[in-house]
Amino acid sequence: MKFELAVTDPGSSARAGVITTDHGIIETPIFMPVGTIATVKGISQKDLKEQVDPDIILGNTYHLYLRPQTEILKKAGGLHKFMNWDRNILTDSGGYQVYSLSERRKIKEEGVRFKSHIDGSYHNFTPENVMEIQRAIGADIIMAFDECTPYPCDYRYAKNSMHRTHRWLDRCITHFEKTPPLYGYSQALFPIVQGSTYKDLRKESAEYIASAGAEGNAIGGLSVGEPAEEMYAMTEIVTNILPKEKPRYLMGVGTPINILENIALGVDMFDCVMPTRNARNGMLFTSHGTINIKNKKWEDDFSPIDEAANTYVDTYYTKAYLKHLFSVNELLGKQIATMHNLGFYLWLVREARKHILAGDFSSWKNVMVKQMNNRL
Structure with a gap:
């Protein structure tokens, strides 16, 4: 295994690097x-x-x-x-x-x-x-x-x-x-x-x-x-x-x-396990805060699950449809929520990497933390 440190963020200790193993590259x-x-x-x-x-x-x-x-x-x-x-x-x-x-x-x-x-x-x-x-x-x-x-x-x-x-x-x-x-x-x-x-x-x-x-x-x-x-x-x-x-x-x-x-x-x-476990309980993570898709407020919301569209499910299905799936305990609802949450987590660390490489991670991170504290 090899690890190459590409850059450290000037405003923090955040790092971007590359791990190489016999099964391929891991960007950190x-x-x-x-x-x-x-x-x-x-x-x-x-x-x-x-x-x-x-x-x-x-x-x-x-x-x-x-x-x-x-x-x-x-x-x-x-x-x-x-x-x-x-x-x-x-x-x-x-x-x-x-x-x-x-x-x-x-x-x-x-x-x-x-x-x-x-x-x-x-x-x-x-x-x-x-x-x-x-x-x-x-x-x-x-x-x-x-x-x-x-x-x-x-x-x-x-x-x-x-x-x-x-x-x-x-x-x-x-x-x-x-x-x-x-x-x-x-x-x-x-x-x-x-x-x-x-x-x-x-x-x-x-x-x-x-x-x-x-x-x-x-x-x-x-x-x-x-x-x-x-x-x-x-x-x-x-x-x-x-x-x-x-x-x-x-x-x-x-x-x-x-x-x-x-x-x-x-x-x-x-x-x-949080992105998958919380998904099965109807909690969705987004860049603007968390969504409890079981709440009544979503039953007639026909907007996409997440317009950021990290995976295809985010724009393929609506919040109202996903809320319905959870209401009737349909397995598909848990699968959709799981893909969304995992897609969001991988988007988050990859976006963090981009900002570390760009040298503005700290300011971006502070904005993201404030946004993700919201309950939507």
């Missing part, structure tokens, strides 16, 4: 649609590629390990072939999913023992077998196994958890270097900064992760319930330490406003 900043179980929910791979056009999507190690299971993925030739996706894929480590199973898991130095949410069977994740699972999945970028702390989290727990994440990283790197890729192309390993919302821990963790010399770095343990101001403060501490010549990935973030503010702090890569 980038948003990665979440394809948890070998599909981005509510949209086909064909429409995803032709309408949303992401350079990279995300898969989930925990879920893919349980279903369809790594042996099936190996037989298929990896996740790319299994789901017929010839562009880049990133997989998270499963650490966040294990964290979310707080009633079903036990964390020890060796790793984590957890109960499947599907059938209650017991499984173990260790730094070593998570590397092997992600080799079998075959993503272009894979994540080190970490412990994601909850919010709020007391200082002692956060510190002990952070040091465990660092020790697990050392084991991940050792095992990653001993296990070759399975499908004839390279994979890059990203470690993850932890430390909850404690400035000294975030600084210490960022320094440790930077010293690992990985091809890219991630920031985890944010967007777990902390106020946005805390998220931004922790991100700024970390991005000031992580090497400028490596891509930076802020995991699980977030709203369109969160993304723009974190781009301004020097983050290059994002993922979040």
Whole structure:
């Protein structure tokens, strides 16, 4: 994997760059649609590629390990072939999913023992077998196994958890270097900064992760319930330490406003289930604010869904028609809203890139944040 930093915005720390892997080019900043179980929910791979056009999507190690299971993925030739996706894929480590199973898991130095949410069977994740699972999945970028702390989290727990994440990283790197890729192309390993919302821990963790010399770095343990101001403060501490010549990935973030503010702090890569999950609940993101399409006010509004027209659905269907589909619980409504939201997220990061390259990102960002705060 290679990363070339093209330019930094003169009024902020926003960056435009290019990541190159064996599956192609990723122009940053980038948003990665979440394809948890070998599909981005509510949209086909064909429409995803032709309408949303992401350079990279995300898969989930925990879920893919349980279903369809790594042996099936190996037989298929990896996740790319299994789901017929010839562009880049990133997989998270499963650490966040294990964290979310707080009633079903036990964390020890060796790793984590957890109960499947599907059938209650017991499984173990260790730094070593998570590397092997992600080799079998075959993503272009894979994540080190970490412990994601909850919010709020007391200082002692956060510190002990952070040091465990660092020790697990050392084991991940050792095992990653001993296990070759399975499908004839390279994979890059990203470690993850932890430390909850404690400035000294975030600084210490960022320094440790930077010293690992990985091809890219991630920031985890944010967007777990902390106020946005805390998220931004922790991100700024970390991005000031992580090497400028490596891509930076802020995991699980977030709203369109969160993304723009974190781009301004020097983050290059994002993922979040929000555009697809909120779409299924009738919330549409636009450059002028959010729309709850279930509201009665839209039932006789025959204007296009979004005149900005990031995907074909934005002008092909009207607000009144989409409101009707949600009223009768028609699956098509969720599919239309999903394509719209994903199209908007990819438009947003690509527009941000244009303004970084043009040197006026900060002023554009401030206008966009104000507009997107509106409830339409």
